[in-house]
Amino acid sequence: MISPIKVTKRDNVPRKQTAFILTLSIVLALVFSGIVLLFFELNPLKVFGTIVTGALGTPMRIEQTLIKAIPLTIASLGILVAFKMKFWNIGGEGQIMMGALCASYVALNYGHLPPNVLLPLMAVASVAGGGIWALIPAIFKAKLGTNETIFTLMMNYIIIKIVMYLQYGPWKDPASKGFPKIPGFSENAILPEVFGVHIGWIFMILLTIAIFLFMGYTKKGYEITVVGESIGTARYAGMNVPAIIMVAMFISGGLLGFVGFVQASAIEKTLTWGLSANYGFTAIITSWLARLNAITTLFVCLAFALLLQGASYIQLSMNVPSSIADVVQGVILFFVLGSDFFLRYRVQWVGLKNAAEARVYHD
Amino acid sequence: MAAEQDSVNVTPAIEMRGISKAFGSVVANNDINLTVLPGEIHALLGENGAGKSTLMNMLSGIYRPDSGSVFVQGEEVHFASPKESIAKGIGMIHQHFKLVDVMTARDNINLGSGEGFFLSNKKLDHRIRELSDRYGLDVNPGKKVYEMSVGEKQTLEILKVLYRGARILIMDEPTAVLTPQEIDRLFAIVRNMKNEGCAIIIITHKLGEVMEISDRITVLRKGESIGTLETMKTDAATLIEMMVGRRVDLSIRRETFKHEEPLLKLDGVTVIDKDKKAALDLVGFDLFPGEILGIAGVAGSGQKELCETIAGLQHAEKGRIFFEGSNILGKSPRDIIRLGIRMGFIPEDRLGMGLVGSMDIVHNIILKEYQSQRGIVLHRGPSAEKARRIVERLDILTPSIYTPVARLSGGNIQKVLLGREIDSSPKVLITAYPVRGLDIGASYRIYDLLNEQKELGVGIIFVGEDLDVLLGLCDRILVLSCGRITGMLNARLTTKEEIGYLMAGGQGAAS
Known part of the structure; x- marks a missing residue:
């Protein structure tokens, strides 16, 4: 195909230009979603305003925004570790579930233990569970070279169905009068609050710093990055590639498993099959948007949580169907993700005259 | 135009005048002139980045010049696509063959020729035979490409462009992957084409071949044409000076070494590849301190496996590798680093392994x-x-x-x-094609660095492709053919012909 547009890769984009492209993409997103809203006879300005006030308007709403940012950030950190190694872990959902399942097992069976024993036990169980769930595809990849994308994706459905089975079967609360739910956790198994929000926000900040230091300043983080860039070079440098893949995936899955613990303990206060709430998938977008940098990930996730909370708020307050909120969210995402392309590539209009050359740049 | 034609007796097959081409701020071609006559073999000589490929890509319709004009058989042309260039009888043979592996020679020729999908094999074979006879090509139309040797594939590429009616052939580094014998065969074909009145442009940086095959030479440097010379009236030193822009001392220093205890000793090393074939078959040799041991062979004769086995990256079926007396076969690169074995390795794929x-x-x-x-x-x-x-x-x-x-x-x-x-400070340094893709100045800097190491008593393995360099730099040359050692030669006494014979699998002459 001959096209009059020339696309070239670029390395260094000046900060000013980055800011300009990002701002432009957000403005375009607002304009475009505004047009969509006009179709539904809604006032775009009012909708956008409500999204912001819905996410930040009252302390209660800020808390709700934060509560969404916590699992998203921790999940994104987990995805980041795997993606840095170019291990496409799209099994975050399943790893969250497995973590939640293991934490719940501890909470339901040892609920009488004091919180300072029970909660750490639950945390360890969740990390081990999520880690092992991620380790399975990692072992297959390291030893047999299987494709991790399909493998991790399929692992999601297995664990979600297992939890569903437990919820409708063996773990069903006998006191629920036939309603399919797992019993609620004891008081001891619930994470405490700090400054009005559950303690997860402290974990979120600590883990962000920890992963930032781990990836940038430790030998293991360096090894993971080298494996991601070139397995040949990693072997050449004497790295034990299978071991690195497995360690990195255990860390990745462990972080996602920890998300399961936080959500089960602080939010659901029990185990449900819908607990992962797509955080495992959304984290793929956020960690990628943050260019796999831990600190950036925290801020991207905070912004993302704002959007999630604002969108769910307009459903309630403005009586907007949830699908319209999804459209607005999707349009904004589309433009912001799209801007990434313009940050990585230079696009020029060359006209049909010189079009033949554009093809060569694609090769 | 008329005046131009009168001044030269024949109409040039190709005439490029004042060609300029820039990519962004990089000027790839600046006011280049090139005239190629029918029945002429014209070498386009220049270092990497001199603008040879850009110029030829404009001739084959891939790029358009920013300014300047192109004439084919006296007629001004403005190619907008490779198709138009082919229609004018220009055929390009790329360095990396554009063939479909699972198809037969016949299908590859027919593919994209614009002729009917259901052209009968008989008719096609007839025309293939006609062309083959005329130019002395040896192609079996029913053979699948993946069963062909590199030489056969190249012959097929040539046949493919001739089939499309090319009278002007551009060959990009045609000898890079061939053995000396295959090169001779290629040159015979090229001479046949010349006698049939075709114009041939050969892009290369190997001087020996330029002197042997070409009639005229155009030298490019940093995007400009430095001059066009008649091959008979020039010599290698002049050409290099034109290419590099300054005098280059072409002699490679070579110190002698003493046969002491070997640093590295390979014994019966056998590597089986994925297809259960022996990539290395009972390979054994010694490497002495202060020696550069050259490894010659057609690409894919086991050079890669040899280097990687020594470096611990390749699993060997059997054999032993002694480093200063202790067996290191089966040790991983990690073990080798941990044991403090001082061995350096410059792999072939610099950015895919190594960096x-x-x-x-x-x-x-x-x-x-x-x-x-x-x-x-x-x-x-x-x-x-x-x-x-x-x-x-x-x-x-x-x-x-x-x-x-x-x-x-x-x-x-x-x-x-x-x-x-x-x-x-390694004791053994393994280098695989260390000057591949480097220009002449950079190559010589690498040779100097290797010689410095040699003087320090380092044993160096040098896997090379340019036989002139192997002969000039190395002390001994080991020849590999299909994973077997076919000869160990004294580099000071052997000849290119002897190496070529051994590369093709010939036996004997082991010293």
Whole structure:
């Protein structure tokens, strides 16, 4: 195909230009979603305003925004570790579930233990569970070279169905009068609050710093990055590639498993099959948007949580169907993700005259 | 036009006048003139980045010139696509063959020729035979491409363009992958085409071949045409001066070495590849301190496996490799580093193995250092210092030691790799095609660095492709053919013909 547009890769984009492209993409997103809203006879300005006030308007709403940012950030950190190694872990959902399942097992069976024993036990169980769930595809990849994308994706459905089975079967609360739910956790198994929000926000900040230091300043983080860039070079440098893949995936899955613990303990206060709430998938977008940098990930996730909370708020307050909120969210995402392309590539209009050359740049 | 034609008796097959082409701020071609006559073999000579490929891509319709005009058989043309160029009788044979492996020669020829999908094989075969006879090509139309040798594939490529009616052939580095015997065969074909009145342009940087085959030579340097010479009236030294822009001392220093205890001793090393074939078959030899041992062979004769087996990257079926007396076969690169075995390895694929392109020089230096660091924290300080030292010692041109190595030029990338390996003062240095893709100046700098190491008593394995370089640089040359050693030659006494014979699998002459 001959096209009059020339696309070239670029390395260094000046900060000013980055800011300009990002701002432009957000403005375009607002304009475009505004047009969509006009179709539904809604006032775009009012909708956008409500999204912001819905996410930040009252302390209660800020808390709700934060509560969404916590699992998203921790999940994104987990995805980041795997993606840095170019291990496409799209099994975050399943790893969250497995973590939640293991934490719940501890909470339901040892609920009488004091919180300072029970909660750490639950945390360890969740990390081990999520880690092992991620380790399975990692072992297959390291030893047999299987494709991790399909493998991790399929692992999601297995664990979600297992939890569903437990919820409708063996773990069903006998006191629920036939309603399919797992019993609620004891008081001891619930994470405490700090400054009005559950303690997860402290974990979120600590883990962000920890992963930032781990990836940038430790030998293991360096090894993971080298494996991601070139397995040949990693072997050449004497790295034990299978071991690195497995360690990195255990860390990745462990972080996602920890998300399961936080959500089960602080939010659901029990185990449900819908607990992962797509955080495992959304984290793929956020960690990628943050260019796999831990600190950036925290801020991207905070912004993302704002959007999630604002969108769910307009459903309630403005009586907007949830699908319209999804459209607005999707349009904004589309433009912001799209801007990434313009940050990585230079696009020029060359006209049909010189079009033949554009093809060569694609090769 | 008329005046032009009168001044030259024949209409030039190709005439390019004042051709300029820029990519962004990079001027690839600046006011280049090139005239190729029918029945002429014209060599286009220049270093990497001189603009040879850009110029030829404009002739084959891939690029359009920014300014200047192109005439084919006296008629001005403006190619908008390769199709139009083919229609004017121009055929390009690329360095990397454009053939479909699972198809037969016949299908490859028919593919994209614009003729009917259901053309009968008989008719096609008839025309293929006609062309083959005329130009002396040897192609079996029913043979699948994946069953062909490199030489056969190239012949097929030539046949493909001739089938489409090409009278002007552009060949991009046609000899890079051929054995000396295959090169002779190729040259015979090219001469036949010349006698049939075709015009042939050969892009190359191998001087020996230029002198042997071409009638005239146009030299390009940094995007400009330096001049066109008649091959009979010039010599290699003049051409190099024109290519490089200054005099280059072409003699490679070569010190003698003493046969002491071997540093490295291979014994019956056998490697089985994925297809259960022996990639290395009972390979054994000694490497002495202060020696450069050349490895010659057609690409894919086991050179890669040999280097990687010694470096611990390749699993060997059987055999032994003694490094200063102790067997290291079966040890991983990690073991080798941990045991303090001082061995440097410059792999063939610099950025796919050896270096991480997206990382800076410091982080590429750390690659070989971090294993011996204590604790879990990565220490950059010592490596940064080392990076600075290497950059200075090897004159590496880089904006800083924190520049990703992929952004450096080929020669500087190679210097980073070589610099890192020799900075750990190795006893054995394995180098696979260390000058591939480098220009003449950079190549000679690498030879000098290897010779410095040799003087320090390092045993060097040099896997090479240019036989002239192997003959000039090495002390002994080991010839591999299909994973077997077919000869161990004294580089001072042997000839290219002898090496070529052994590369093709000939036996004997082992000393």
